[in-house]
Amino acid sequence: MDVSKFIDAEKGLIKGEIFHSQEIYEEELEQVFARSWCFLAHDSMIPEPGDFMQNYIGEDPVLVVRQEDGSVKAFLNQCRHRGMRLCRADLGNAKNFMCSFHGWNYGIDGELINAPHSDQIYESLDPDVFRATQVRLANYKGFIFGTWDKTVADFEEYLGDFAWYFDAYVDRFEGGMEVVGVHKWVLPANWKFNAEQPSSDMYHGEVSHGSAFQVMVPLSAEGAPPPWAMEQLGKLSQPAGYQFTAPNGHGTGWFNGGMPLMDETILKWHQSTETEVSARLGADRFAIAGHANIFPTFMMLSNYTFRVTHPRGPDEMEIWAWSMAPKNAAAEVKEAIRLDLLRTFSPAGMFEQDDAVNWEEEQRIMRGHMARKKPLVYQQMLGRARYDADGLPGKTVPHVYAEEAARGMYQHYADLMSGKPWPDLEKLKKAREQRERAELAAAASPAPKAASGGSQ
Numbered sequence: 323m324d325v326s327k328f329i330d331a332e333k334g335l336i337k338g339e340i341f342h343s344q345e346i347y348e349e350e351l352e353q354v355f356a357r358s359w360c361f362l363a364h365d366s367m368i369p370e371p372g373d374f375m376q377n378y379i380g381e382d383p384v385l386v387v388r389q390e391d392g393s394v395k396a397f398l399n400q401c402r403h404r405g406m407r408l409c410r411a412d413l414g415n416a417k418n419f420m421c422s423f424h425g426w427n428y429g430i431d432g433e434l435i436n437a438p439h440s441d442q443i444y445e446s447l448d449p450d451v452f453r454a455t456q457v458r459l460a461n462y463k464g465f466i467f468g469t470w471d472k473t474v475a476d477f478e479e480y481l482g483d484f485a486w487y488f489d490a491y492v493d494r495f496e497g498g499m500e501v502v503g504v505h506k507w508v509l510p511a512n513w514k515f516n517a518e519q520p521s522s523d524m525y526h527g528e529v530s531h532g533s534a535f536q537v538m539v540p541l542s543a544e545g546a547p548p549p550w551a552m553e554q555l556g557k558l559s560q561p562a563g564y565q566f567t568a569p570n571g572h573g574t575g576w577f578n579g580g581m582p583l584m585d586e587t588i589l590k591w592h593q594s595t596e597t598e599v600s601a602r603l604g605a606d607r608f609a610i611a612g613h614a615n616i617f618p619t620f621m622m623l624s625n626y627t628f629r630v631t632h633p634r635g636p637d638e639m640e641i642w643a644w645s646m647a648p649k650n651a652a653a654e655v656k657e658a659i660r661l662d663l664l665r666t667f668s669p670a671g672m673f674e675q676d677d678a679v680n681w682e683e684e685q686r687i688m689r690g691h692m693a694r695k696k697p698l699v700y701q702q703m704l705g706r707a708r709y710d711a712d713g714l715p716g717k718t719v720p721h722v723y724a725e726e727a728a729r730g731m732y733q734h735y736a737d738l739m740s741g742k743p744w745p746d747l748e749k750l751k752k753a754r755e756q757r758e759r760a761e762l763a764a765a766a767s768p769a770p771k772a773a774s775g776g777s778q
């Protein structure tokens with residue numbers, strides 16, 4: 323589908339039709355979700371053989387299962403007989419999966435073991451016909467991603483330069499991360515709002531979350547905020563930082579010195595980890611975590627919220643948000659992180675409710691005719707991107723309030739929606755980057771002197 327009449331990423335102009343149209347949504351399931359790497363599980367969610375959990379790639383339910391040999395397999399959670407949901411539990415441990423409709427029985431690897439009365443009614447149980455549809459998997463530092471697409475690049479290549487930034491969230495500590503809680507809820511808004519915002523929109527925090535920040539500021543006995551809290555709040559009003567965008571639509575942004583932290587226990591613990599994290603990742607990556615999104619819908623925040631947004635039509639998303647914590651952190655730190663997430667980014671969290679109100683209102687307004695006629699303006703820091711600048715890999719802009727990552731995300735979205743095969747998209751993206759790098763190099767080098775005369 324050609325969505326170029328709605329998206330001009332180079333100029334930063336995007337029409338609201340892409341958030342509203344049912345026709346566009348149906349195409350997204352095929353061109354975006356079925357062709358991207360989607361988050362499915364973390365190792366700590368399914369540690370033992372037979373442990374399983376459900377997740378989704380777009381609207382397709384997927385069962386992710388730890389195998390006897392410790393590897394992981396994932397397959398479409400759909401019985402090959404009449405398409406019933408094969409396993410109806412959210413998570414658990416199983417020796418096999420029996421479909422509750424007619425009793426077909428599958429192994430934990432998705433192979434059909436038996437169908438009742440099969441010796442009398444089927445010629446054979448040909449595995450190519452009867453096997454549950456398998457997902458291609460990748461495990462990046464304990465985070466398991468899956469795709470239906472056999473032609474998309476391997477996961478690390480798909481991440482590109484974003485891997486360097488992703489590590490600032492997931493590879494800070496020896497021992498990695500573990501899950502400490504999960505919330506699931508439904509919002510009446512398009513999935514792209516919760517992809518674009520953690521990629522690109524730090525700008526809303528000062529206004530949308532202003533009152534929540536004020537409420538969360540602790541007060542001393544004299545009724546005044548302590549100096550450490552004022553220092554944290556100051557980051558919002560004097561924003562300095564960066565934003566990064568990747569050719570495959572991933573994005574991240576951060577304040578220099580890190581995100582504001584309003585919980586003293588977490589702040590002190592965070593500061594105490596600087597030596598360890600700097601030794602592991604380099605001092606420059608200690609504070610670059612802010613918010614981020616791996617396209618299409620795996621978003622994360624520096625406070626250890628990791629979430630996936632499942633599309634449920636053009637005007638609904640289902641959010642699954644896991645609270646994670648460094649595995650080797652002290653129990654009281656893990657509990658402080660869990661409680662902080664309850665207060666901030668759970669369905670009842672103060673920041674989460676602020677964001678939800680914005681997205682729901684945007685969605686409602688997109689029903690209007692005029693509301694979708696004129697493009698929305700995504701032009702912050704337009705023309706200010708550089709490559710490999712200030713020690714940061716890839717394409718960045720030197721401001722935390724920017725829309726470079728949103729433009730990058732919608733460029734990639736339009737590329738995918740065009741239906742071009744991945745090898746062609748890769749060539750297109752390479753050519754685009756080469757052109758941008760050449761233009762930047764030409765702009766940076768002094769103009770050649772004008773010729774002073776004709777040939778002799």
Ligand code: FES
Binds near residue numbers: 403
């Ligand atoms: S639908 Fe699963 S056994 Fe018939």
Ligand SMILES: [Fe+2]
Binds near residue numbers: 677
């Ligand atoms: Fe927000």
